Amino acid sequence: MKAFLTLSKTMTLGLLRDRAAVFFMLIFPLMFLVLFGALFKDTSAPQVKVVQVGDVAVFDDIPAEQREQLRDVMVVDKTDGSRAALNQALADVRKGDADGVIYAPETAGKSAGSGPTEQVELRVSGADSAKAGSVRSVVDSVLQQANQKATGQPPAYALATDRVEDESVKQIQFLTPGLLGWAVAMGAVFGTAYNLVAWRKKRILRRLWLAPVGAGSVVSARVGVNLGLALVQTAIFLGIAVLPYYGLKLSGDWWLCLPLVVTGTLAFMSIGLVVGALAKSEEAANGMAQLIVLPMAFLSGSFFPLDLAPAWVRTLSDFLPLKHLSDAMQGVLSRGESWGTALPVMGGLLLFAAVLTLIAGKLFRWEAV
Amino acid sequence: MTISADAFAISAENLRKRYGDVQAVDGVTLQVKRGEFYGILGPNGAGKTTTMEIIEGLREPDEGSAHILGESSWPRNHRLLPRIGVQLQASAFFERLTAREQIRTFGSLYGIGAKDADAMLDRFGLTEKAGVRDDQLSGGQAQRLSIACALVHDPEVVFLDEPTTGLDPQARRNLWDLLRDLNKEGRTVVLTTHYMDEAQQLCDRVAVMDHGKVLRVDAPDALISELGVDSLEDVFLSLTGREFRE
Ligand SMILES: Nc1ncnc2c1ncn2[C@@H]1O[C@H](COP(=O)(O)OP(=O)(O)OP(=O)(O)O)[C@@H](O)[C@H]1O
Ligand SMILES: [Mg+2]
Numbered sequence: 207m208k209a210f211l212t213l214s215k216t217m218t219l220g221l222l223r224d225r226a227a228v229f230f231m232l233i234f235p236l237m238f239l240v241l242f243g244a245l246f247k248d249t250s251a252p253q254v255k256v257v258q259v260g261d262v263a264v265f266d267d268i269p270a271e272q273r274e275q276l277r278d279v280m281v282v283d284k285t286d287g288s289r290a291a292l293n294q295a296l297a298d299v300r301k302g303d304a305d306g307v308i309y310a311p312e313t314a315g316k317s318a319g320s321g322p323t324e325q326v327e328l329r330v331s332g333a334d335s336a337k338a339g340s341v342r343s344v345v346d347s348v349l350q351q352a353n354q355k356a357t358g359q360p361p362a363y364a365l366a367t368d369r370v371e372d373e374s375v376k377q378i379q380f381l382t383p384g385l386l387g388w389a390v391a392m393g394a395v396f397g398t399a400y401n402l403v404a405w406r407k408k409r410i411l412r413r414l415w416l417a418p419v420g421a422g423s424v425v426s427a428r429v430g431v432n433l434g435l436a437l438v439q440t441a442i443f444l445g446i447a448v449l450p451y452y453g454l455k456l457s458g459d460w461w462l463c464l465p466l467v468v469t470g471t472l473a474f475m476s477i478g479l480v481v482g483a484l485a486k487s488e489e490a491a492n493g494m495a496q497l498i499v500l501p502m503a504f505l506s507g508s509f510f511p512l513d514l515a516p517a518w519v520r521t522l523s524d525f526l527p528l529k530h531l532s533d534a535m536q537g538v539l540s541r542g543e544s545w546g547t548a549l550p551v552m553g554g555l556l557l558f559a560a561v562l563t564l565i566a567g568k569l570f571r572w573e574a575v
Numbered sequence: 576m577t578i579s580a581d582a583f584a585i586s587a588e589n590l591r592k593r594y595g596d597v598q599a600v601d602g603v604t605l606q607v608k609r610g611e612f613y614g615i616l617g618p619n620g621a622g623k624t625t626t627m628e629i630i631e632g633l634r635e636p637d638e639g640s641a642h643i644l645g646e647s648s649w650p651r652n653h654r655l656l657p658r659i660g661v662q663l664q665a666s667a668f669f670e671r672l673t674a675r676e677q678i679r680t681f682g683s684l685y686g687i688g689a690k691d692a693d694a695m696l697d698r699f700g701l702t703e704k705a706g707v708r709d710d711q712l713s714g715g716q717a718q719r720l721s722i723a724c725a726l727v728h729d730p731e732v733v734f735l736d737e738p739t740t741g742l743d744p745q746a747r748r749n750l751w752d753l754l755r756d757l758n759k760e761g762r763t764v765v766l767t768t769h770y771m772d773e774a775q776q777l778c779d780r781v782a783v784m785d786h787g788k789v790l791r792v793d794a795p796d797a798l799i800s801e802l803g804v805d806s807l808e809d810v811f812l813s814l815t816g817r818e819f820r821e
Pocket of ligand 2: 623624625664736
């Protein structure tokens with residue numbers, strides 16, 4: 207126990223004092239989360255910007271509470287009802303500064319005396335059909351709600367709102383598990399491989415052989431340090447992702463991501479052990495680790511979803527531990543999934559770790575040749 | 576365990592070790608008495624380090640066996656390890672740790688407290704350098720730290736592989752005094768060195784090795800008079816030849 211603690215402390219110090227390692231294992235992935243999170247927040251957010259020219263009863267009458275909900279998906283800018291304002295608004299849509307214009311026909315200078323049903327005019331841009339679709343569906347749902355209210359039958363509106371919100375999987379729900387998985391993989395593969403090579407080259411392994419220290423203490427200290435690192439990464443990632451700015455909402459059994467991260471770390475450490483056994487220098491270990499982790503991250507959809515990837519990529523990714531880790535984490539973090547998702551993945555990751563550790567054991571060398 | 580094996584601090588029987596086509600150790604038999612100061616001399620590549628490492632239990636011999644304090648040193652023997660202290664020829668330090676952290680870490684692995692570890696640092700004149708990382712120590716300072724780390728747990732048998740290589744004259748004398756003190760306290764010391772004056776001053780007996788074999792073992796003075804020469808250096812040269820070798 208004492209040896210375990212001593213070695214853990216030694217390894218932690220050695221790690222924290224290696225600025226490059228701290229950067230690549232902690233700061234670098236975090237930068238991705240902070241930047242990607244901020245970038246994709248706006249592009250993929252379902253929020254649309256609509257200019258309301260003059261009074262439009264249907265919109266003006268929306269109750270405050272529902273207006274609040276609506277704000278998540280649509281911002282409404284109200285201008286005065288003049289002809290100039292309408293022209294200005296249409297110009298804004300043309301330039302892409304606004305996504306749509308709504309106005310009541312009367313306010314646009316048409317003569318009164320229209321029928322009993324109020325008409326709402328909507329103009330959207332033809333350039334961005336996705337945005338145009340969003341605007342149309344949101345405005346449509348607002349109108350439907352009003353219609354429902356008029357008829358006194360509530361259900362349809364609630365349904366429509368839900369669909370609008372759910373269809374748009376928030377980017378952060380996908381980015382957080384993807385980037386966290388990548389960060390954990392990098393820390394575990396790189397940390398393990400580098401440490402093994404450095405200790406072999408610096409003859410620390412042989413020196414420890416002469417001290418009354420069990421191999422178990424050395425290995426468990428290394429595993430302990432890596433698990434600690436991975437859990438710190440997880441805490442920081444989740445801490446940032448749930449900030450209101452990024453808006454990740456954790457679902458019921460989100461804590462299952464912790465055992466997932468633990469088993470994932472073990473799986474990636476086993477890759478690191480193999481790399482560490484093969485690599486002859488620290489630089490080689492570093493390069494090999496990157497050569498493994500980066501393609502694995504891309505193929506596992508850590509940065510971009512694989513929905514659009516060719517079938518062979520998706521088949522290949524099924525063999526990668528990172529993909530299963532990220533998927534399962536996404537499931538438990540924000541899709542409300544639970545043991546049913548997590549357990550098979552944990553089992554698979556442990557099996558993967560066991561097989562690779564066995565291989566690494568065969569390749570292990572005490573000293574540099 | 577035989578009585579005779581236990582009477583010796585170290586006994587090695589017919590050790591052999593081959594690396595590829597190099598027969599690094601070729602049938603070494605030696606005994607070191609308890610409390611003895613024992614030197615292993617020999618030209619570069621004679622097999623001194625390999626012999627020591629086999630005795631320490633760091634390498635498995637192809638043939639033969641080695642016992643320290645009556646315990647076999649191979650396979651790795653947990654009862655024996657705390658009783659021996661080893662300074663390797665090439666020093667081994669943890670990455671990015673200061674001198675103080677290095678020795679405290681090694682101490683802690685042997686159950687030695689931070690205070691005693693710091694005292695050992697002081698004994699080797701490294702208190703001033705306590706906060707300096709291993710890669711920023713000078714060669715001699717690193718060497719001293721390496722020896723301090725080998726002695727931190729107060730071992731009964733001490734192995735030092737060229738401990739004074741790279742030390743300035745002051746540090747060398749200082750280390751001699753220290754080693755003499757250790758030896759006076761009853762500890763067995765085995766060292767290798769290329770300095771004949773050092774061996775002559777410190778060692779009760781020396782073994783002269785070449786080509787993986789022990790050529791002669793005796794007290795330095797006895798060897799000098801036996802070969803009828805003036806110094807241990809002459810003994811060395813006359814036993815191992817004068818010509819330069821790789
Ligand atoms: N790990 C190794 N792999 C292959 N050959 C080795 C290894 N270690 C030592 N040798 C060879 O074994 C022989 C003896 O080496 P050893 O290190 O024991 O010599 P030494 O007497 O300690 O020399 P020096 O005075 O230079 O330290 C040398 O020829 C060396 O090249
Ligand atoms: Mg040597």
